[in-house]
Amino acid sequence: MFDNAPWAGLVASAIAIVLILVLAIVIRNLAHRLITRMVNRAATGGSLTSRFRKSAVPEGIDALLHERRKQRAETMGSVLKHIASIVIIGTGILTVLERLTIPIAPLLTSVGILGVAIGFGAQELVKDFIAGMFMLLEDQYGVGDVIDAGAAVGTVEAVTLRVTRLRDVDGRVWYVRNGTITRIGNESQGWSRAFMDVPVAYDADIVGVRVLLEHVAEEIWADPELRESKIVEQPHVYGVEQLSDSSLVFRITAKTLPSAQAEVSRDLRLRVKTALDSAGIPMVASA
Template structure:
């Protein structure tokens, strides 16, 4: 004989415990917070990209060093990158809190779920340490304007022109035409020849270069 497990029907008490207005309110508040945050981030990004003088007032002098890196021709690129990062962070936070409140209003015990998510987050964190390191390095490279697209940089691995960059990878074209993909977290030292007063070393004249080995041989 085959035994089949009977599915327990939902009782009226469980249905009555569901707070449908609370679910709708939670979703509405989450959407509203996301729209307001996106509007504010877009407005700040636009003003920074246009070179707003709002933060140059006397009572905002304390924030000037952090924004000095944006005060040049590449501030549009920097502002858009930071704006996209802020949108992603705010979107994840708003979605997480909205889902928690919706499940709570649906009479779902979220304590085991939070425990599982915490354990999963720890496991992912250990497995993605290098990825997180690359992203953090990319954020600081962007904020501090260490280099940008079109700059000639020198690292321990390569000397070339930056063709593209994001929060994880910097793509550099070397003098011989090879394309190098540098992980931001692995760039321990970088020199920007486009920002300073770099002077290329001059090669000695051909006759002096030919005479040097002969003089050494004569000695």
Template sequence: MTDLELSFEAPDCEPGDNWCEIVDQLTGSQWLASSANWLIAKPITIILILIFAMIVRTIARRLIDRLTRASGGRIPTLLRPLKERAPQALGTLMSERREQRARTIGSVFKSIVSVLVFGIAFMMILAELGVNLAPVLASAGILGVAVGFGAQNVVKDFLSGVFMMLEDQYGVGDVVDVGEASGTVEAVGLRITTMRDVNGTVWYVRNGEILRVGNSSQGFAVAVVDVPIGYGADVGQATEILGRVATYAAENEPVSEDVLEPPEVLGVERVSATEGITLRMTVKVRPGRQWAVQRSLRARIMAAFEDAGIQGPMVRGFPATEA
């Protein structure tokens, strides 16, 4: 055997290297036998790692789906430990609100599970290939910092959406005011909140840009009814009619379905040279129903004032006339 042939001859199998011995027996080639660890053992190990990671990920995702599934109108298991401020007045929107909230939180957990499982699998594969993980982890940390600085707004929107979901600040069906836009919430995501205002305009608001939220659909609402009368009107008579009509309306349908407490007449709210005397009354109602109650009470009260001959205020400089 020449020196050239000896230079290509692989070393003998190490003790305990079963794959090397098996390949050596099957092929009789020392080079293939000594390379069996790279040609057979490591690829099989990497495939097993990937298969195990996919199995773990699938089981975890199915478990999350089961925890976020709402069946028979019940609260999803994932939401039971969390606060829920959704008003019962939302009716059929309640299930949609819960479903979307659970689905969004579940998607966050699924993403976290996928990153953790495949991240660990990737590290195990690198370790199996003999790669030094210390520089890789250091580079990943630097890259993460760079991405964090470059995508600050996205991270801010995402984190704001997560906390908003966990705290249930608002949801589908709520009437909210977020500053630049207000309306009924149609969809809630981790980055964007979609709402529609009274004019039908759809607003897409980034969660990270929401500094404060005014929610008109939690707990209860207050219907504030201001009724103007002229200077020549009898304030005592007008106040008595206001209380009587409001109490009657609150005790009968359809207003009674939304009223939580009896109406309270506060009396004279303000006196204006152009609007005359303004009487104010408040009613505690179901959340989101204050505007409907206000319109109904205002129509009944104005009709009662007209029947009683209560004077209305001056309009555009013309003297008050009999209402």
């Protein structure tokens, strides 16, 4: 009679291997589902501006913050899913190799040595990835933001864990490694500010100039197009901001939606110049 023991052992090993692989896939799917749930919860969390409605923050900023939060959560979710897949599937494969009596100790040793060698040779790459991870977690900037990254200033077109792609005002595209960015100036986060300095002569009617500028501020705030899509709150007129040897400088400012300050500034300059001309008040060059 034939000995069925070897066949029984092979069948048992095959069943064990299949179970290990199936279990790894199930755990991976569960991990992905858990990560997806966490991402959805983070992306659809409570409104960040709902607690500050008394400050007259428009819903437009709330929508922008929600979109940024959603993009950041989805990016981090994708990274976590890849890490979970590598860890879980890799552990399953190692378990299968051990089940097949293939020694994995030399393999683990080789992988460890290779990892150390790659770590020494790719320190800058690791630095870029770590900086990119923290940049995404802290929401320092996102696609569409206008930032000053030190090496370049421009609009963010793409963000990855390794590089940030910017386009400056001349249309030039810059690729900045995340690990080389030591400080970020973001002009588009939350809100922006448009302002104009108005220099007038020393003998000008200070009270009259201030009243005229306040009238311009009220006019801008009353414009439905600007109020609904660009301006956050009514513009403010400050007193004499500067004194020079030839002029008095007033300042008028307007809080705007992110990246809308340039357009509001152009409109502000046009309205102020028109109002001064109508009142016969000349602007002078400030020293």
